[in-house]
Amino acid sequence: MKRIISTDDAPAAVGAYSQATATDDLVFTAGQIPMTPEGDLLDDAPIADQTEQALTNVESVLTEAGCGMGDVLKVTVFLDDIDDFEAMNDTYAEFFEAEPPARSALEVANLPKGVGVEIEAVATTD
Numbered sequence: 001m002k003r004i005i006s007t008d009d010a011p012a013a014v015g016a017y018s019q020a021t022a023t024d025d026l027v028f029t030a031g032q033i034p035m036t037p038e039g040d041l042l043d044d045a046p047i048a049d050q051t052e053q054a055l056t057n058v059e060s061v062l063t064e065a066g067c068g069m070g071d072v073l074k075v076t077v078f079l080d081d082i083d084d085f086e087a088m089n090d091t092y093a094e095f096f097e098a099e100p101p102a103r104s105a106l107e108v109a110n111l112p113k114g115v116g117v118e119i120e121a122v123a124t125t126d
């Protein structure tokens with residue numbers, strides 16, 4: 001059965017989507033952008049800080065869904081500039097120290113709100 005995940009510990013959706021949806025054993029987060037739960041945008045911050053906020057939001061949404069970063073199966077990282085890959089990756093690695101999930105990272109033409117990175121995850125609650 002489909003569940004809608006909603007938490008005040010991550011920013012509210014900036015469009016027509018849920019923070020995450022879940023089945024009995026899988027969680028799909030929306031793409032998380034570098035925005036604080038209070039709605040402050042980190043669009044001018046270094047990519048390391050933007051990555052940290054986006055992943056912190058992913059973590060908060062997963063916690064609400066009943067799992068955590070160790071349960072993540074797949075991550076997709078969207079970058080505004082692929083030259084930010086190394087800086088993103090260094091911060092990313094701090095969130096996934098052991099047995100990191102599968103991941104795709106790609107540059108896209110534009111991201112919502114002019115941010116530098118957006119990150120989504122699929123996790124298991126099994």
Ligand SMILES: C=C(N)C(=O)O
Pocket residue numbers: 014015017030031032033112
């Ligand atoms: C930020 C998003 N996840 C969106 O606009 O879909």
